[in-house]
Amino acid sequence: xxxxxxxxxxxxxxxxxxxxxxxxxxxxxxxxxxxxxxxxxxxxxxxxxxxxxxxxxxxxxxxxxxxxxxxxxxxxxxxxxxxxxxxxxxxxxxxxxxxxxxxxxxxxxxxxxxxxxxxxxxxxxxxxxxxxxxxxxxxxxxxxxxxxxxxxxxxxxxxxxxxxxxxxxxxxxxxxxxxxxxxxxxxxxxxxxxxxxxxxxxxxxxxxxxxxxxxxxxxxxxxxxxxxxxxxxxxxxxxxxxxxxxxxxxxxxxxxxxxxxxxxxxxxxxxxxxxxxxxxxxxxxxxxxxxxxxxxxxxxxxxxxxxxxxxxxxxxxxxxxxxxxxxxxxxxxxxxxxxxxxxxxxxxxxxxxxxxxxxxxxxxxxxxxxxxxxxxxxxxxxxxxxxxxxxxxxxxxxxxxxxxxxxxxxxxxxxxxxxxxxxxxxxxxxxxxxxxxxxxxxxxxxxxxxxxxxxxxxxxxxxxxxxxxxxxxxxxxxxxxxxxxxxxxxxxxxxxxxxxxxxxxxxxxxxxxxxxxxxxxxxxxxxxxxxxxxxxxxxxxxxxxxxxxxxxxxxxxxxxxxxxxxxxxxxxxxxxxxxxxxxxxxxxxxxxxxxxxxxxxxxxxxxxxxxxxxxxxxxxxxxxxxxxxxxxxxxxxxxxxxxxxxxxxxxxxxxxxxxxxxxxxxxxxxxxxxxxxxxxxxxxxxxxxxxxxxxxxxxxxxxxxxxxxxxxxxxxxxxxxxxxxxxxxxxxxxxxxxxx
Amino acid sequence: xxxxxxxxxxxxxxxxxxxxxxxxxxxxxxxxxxxxxxxxxxxxxxxxxxxxxxxxxxxxxxxxxxxxxxxxxxxxxxxxxxxxxxxxxxxxxxxxxxxxxxxxxxxxxxxxxxxxxxxxxxxxxxxxxxxxxxxxxxxxxxxxxxxxxxxxxxxxxxxxxxxxxxxxxxxxxxxxxxxxxxxxxxxxxxxxxxxxxxxxxxxxxxx
Numbered sequence: 001x002x003x004x005x006x007x008x009x010x011x012x013x014x015x016x017x018x019x020x021x022x023x024x025x026x027x028x029x030x031x032x033x034x035x036x037x038x039x040x041x042x043x044x045x046x047x048x049x050x051x052x053x054x055x056x057x058x059x060x061x062x063x064x065x066x067x068x069x070x071x072x073x074x075x076x077x078x079x080x081x082x083x084x085x086x087x088x089x090x091x092x093x094x095x096x097x098x099x100x101x102x103x104x105x106x107x108x109x110x111x112x113x114x115x116x117x118x119x120x121x122x123x124x125x126x127x128x129x130x131x132x133x134x135x136x137x138x139x140x141x142x143x144x145x146x147x148x149x150x151x152x153x154x155x156x157x158x159x160x161x162x163x164x165x166x167x168x169x170x171x172x173x174x175x176x177x178x179x180x181x182x183x184x185x186x187x188x189x190x191x192x193x194x195x196x197x198x199x200x201x202x203x204x205x206x207x208x209x210x211x212x213x214x215x216x217x218x219x220x221x222x223x224x225x226x227x228x229x230x231x232x233x234x235x236x237x238x239x240x241x242x243x244x245x246x247x248x249x250x251x252x253x254x255x256x257x258x259x260x261x262x263x264x265x266x267x268x269x270x271x272x273x274x275x276x277x278x279x280x281x282x283x284x285x286x287x288x289x290x291x292x293x294x295x296x297x298x299x300x301x302x303x304x305x306x307x308x309x310x311x312x313x314x315x316x317x318x319x320x321x322x323x324x325x326x327x328x329x330x331x332x333x334x335x336x337x338x339x340x341x342x343x344x345x346x347x348x349x350x351x352x353x354x355x356x357x358x359x360x361x362x363x364x365x366x367x368x369x370x371x372x373x374x375x376x377x378x379x380x381x382x383x384x385x386x387x388x389x390x391x392x393x394x395x396x397x398x399x400x401x402x403x404x405x406x407x408x409x410x411x412x413x414x415x416x417x418x419x420x421x422x423x424x425x426x427x428x429x430x431x432x433x434x435x436x437x438x439x440x441x442x443x444x445x446x447x448x449x450x451x452x453x454x455x456x457x458x459x460x461x462x463x464x465x466x467x468x469x470x471x472x473x474x475x476x477x478x479x480x481x482x483x484x485x486x487x488x489x490x491x492x493x494x495x496x497x498x499x500x501x502x503x504x505x506x507x508x509x510x511x512x513x514x515x516x517x518x519x520x521x522x523x524x525x526x527x528x529x530x531x532x533x534x535x536x537x538x539x540x541x542x543x544x545x546x547x548x549x550x551x552x553x554x555x556x557x558x559x560x561x562x563x564x565x566x567x568x569x570x571x572x573x574x575x576x577x578x579x580x581x582x583x584x585x586x587x588x589x590x591x592x593x594x595x596x597x598x599x600x601x602x603x604x605x606x607x608x609x610x611x612x613x614x615x616x617x618x619x620x621x622x623x624x625x626x627x628x629x630x631x632x633x634x635x636x637x638x639x640x641x642x643x644x645x646x647x648x649x650x651x652x653x654x655x656x657x658x659x660x661x662x663x664x665x666x667x668x669x670x671x672x673x674x675x676x677x678x679x680x681x682x683x684x685x686x687x688x689x690x691x692x693x694x695x696x697x698x699x700x701x702x703x704x705x706x707x708x709x710x711x712x713x714x715x716x717x718x719x720x721x722x723x724x725x726x727x728x729x730x731x732x733x734x735x736x737x738x739x740x
Numbered sequence: 741x742x743x744x745x746x747x748x749x750x751x752x753x754x755x756x757x758x759x760x761x762x763x764x765x766x767x768x769x770x771x772x773x774x775x776x777x778x779x780x781x782x783x784x785x786x787x788x789x790x791x792x793x794x795x796x797x798x799x800x801x802x803x804x805x806x807x808x809x810x811x812x813x814x815x816x817x818x819x820x821x822x823x824x825x826x827x828x829x830x831x832x833x834x835x836x837x838x839x840x841x842x843x844x845x846x847x848x849x850x851x852x853x854x855x856x857x858x859x860x861x862x863x864x865x866x867x868x869x870x871x872x873x874x875x876x877x878x879x880x881x882x883x884x885x886x887x888x889x890x891x892x893x894x895x896x897x898x899x900x901x902x903x904x905x906x907x908x909x910x911x912x913x914x915x916x917x918x919x920x921x922x923x924x925x926x927x928x929x930x931x932x933x934x935x936x937x938x939x940x941x942x943x944x945x946x947x
Contacts, residue, residue: 356774366774367772367829370771370772370774371771371772373771375757375771375801376774376775376801377798377801377802378775378798397798397802399775399794399795399798400795400798400799400802400804405802
């Protein structure tokens, strides 16, 4: 594709032809867009229209195409021309569907359409056909970190799908917590009795699988590379070290229990008769091995009453203990009460809870517990007096409102929560000595941003609980099981399966030089111009995915396979040397400049809208589909993420006479909705600094506004636009028109 | 009656839940309550009793025997069955309330002068005697429950209705002396005796 040949197509279908003078628009493309070949068509997305474009590509050698038809989100299959650069002018959703069908509105509607065609022509000329990431990796092996139920499931699922697996387990045997429990909560109906864990069979399946290589007593001493070509050093306890090359990683490092010694008020650590759930499992296993009932630890006496204290050190509002609910503990306590009731119905088992929560099919199991005679008392335990052979559990009975309720028990089980084993908190790693970091770290990544996965909340490594489970902020590394969020065994199995599928997808994409989620399949990748770089490190610091390292001369090193193609680096770069082949400072900048700017006295302001293509832009499209009208003065440009917005675009827009700039990105903060985690947050932060620029230009600060827009804001987005247009009308036209 | 109470205390010691399960009509359902409180919220008399069903169930599980059996709460149940319809665990709450009331009455622990209880006793004795309800005697029994003067006063207040009933031959004053009975009084008594025996066996009541 040595020579660029441009073509523009204007569709007259879907009512575009009736509302817009397409002949004029076509002329605009030819004269102002300076496109070599311009065609109009009555129904561009039908077979004939598509064939027309295809013929032009083949026979005329067209390399760059601008299509003026529907939104770039529509008809993507019809307008799929992988061999050429393509831009779309949104004449349907963006123009005719959002403008009133009146004679008075005809002129502004036409201007809007003409501008979008100008923009599409300008954009496509700056675009290159993405060639795909050259740094592909071909490793198709999966590394699973952790040999518990999640890890073993991940390994087996990958093996079943035909991928070889390396499994690294820190301890001397497979099984994890599941090997340390007597029985598990049932997975299958009728959900009535505890079931065997099945962990021995699972471990045997893993060790017996020729596609799974298991390292026991081993940890990762170094992880480097990128999806498709991760290089890991596996250190074994004996001092040996082996190297493996893998394509993706599933981290299933599980959890530890919350230390009961931190709960002295509940008798934790004060008496052998106060145990946590793991402690009771140990007692149950020992008793089962001897074929005896569970005995009182202090003196081996008979257990007549057992009290289960739910939410011990969990759901704590004081900030001392775990603030969250671990999800599995209610069902676990019911199961443990059944250990006693099934052996001897005469044993009193009392579960003291504030809210009993049994997810999944736990309600049936709960009912089974009740019919077996397990007593459930709604109350908040204030203290456990432990000493000698008995314990006194004092609680506030919440149904009878009795603050001084108490029961005597031989054994007290505290339902403490799950604490994720997620390694180093990379946001607080500065405070740690390097050696300690090395020991605690799980992955020992040699990434610039730190040795482990970023944590989302309470130490759990996830990037978004609802929208993208298993995804972490390190491409090609997926979290599964209780390290991701608190969960029980059945959820961990599901999690491991999901994460494995994600990992397989990542390996396959990496081999083809394509991006992983959320721009899955994207062939573009960021590149930078070395001679312009000032080594300011902003891109390396701000990349939400840790894709960019630094070389010895402190220049950025883009690990393309780790990149998610959000463009946050491009938005961050103060000298604008970072770009993608089909998305750059120029592709957007040229669109901004392509708009025809009416003069100060025309009463036609121009408002630039930079809209996130994941949420705000679809919301705008849907506003069009519902025929919700908005101001004809806006010109919308979709951006990959608000994080990719370079402030030069804002300055350029204001300098070239735009009266206002609206930035629409996703919700940020604790419950963010940004597909790229930090993009909208960074953009908002950057825009908070734009006031100085505005003052330098002697402009009102209202001329740049940032909004949080969700994909569901279909009715709100047009309102925001109209309100903003009214405000611009109030503060008046920009004084900078006509200077550019 | 007192003996039966002492016997029950001795037999069940502190396990009131077990006592209820074995001796109270539908008592085995009590353990299945999940304390959601829908019954209490659905009860039209909810605010008027000391302990709504949810609390009664919790008290049983907490072993509060005296408090439950001497409570007048279950006597307040009007058998509207709202709670039974709404209970997510499908507990026969109305039946349990009546079962508890009956059991408390048997043990002699039910509150004295509780109007529902008094009426129930009057009704039961009235109808089991002859196999037919003698409405005149039952009504007068209710009127004179609180003494002679109170009874006369109530009867006087109702005189117009009484005369109306008399005129339309709905009330026969001679019923006061003998009253009509069913054909086979002995048969009725035998049936009731048998039923009581079955109940005692089912609920493990001492003979």
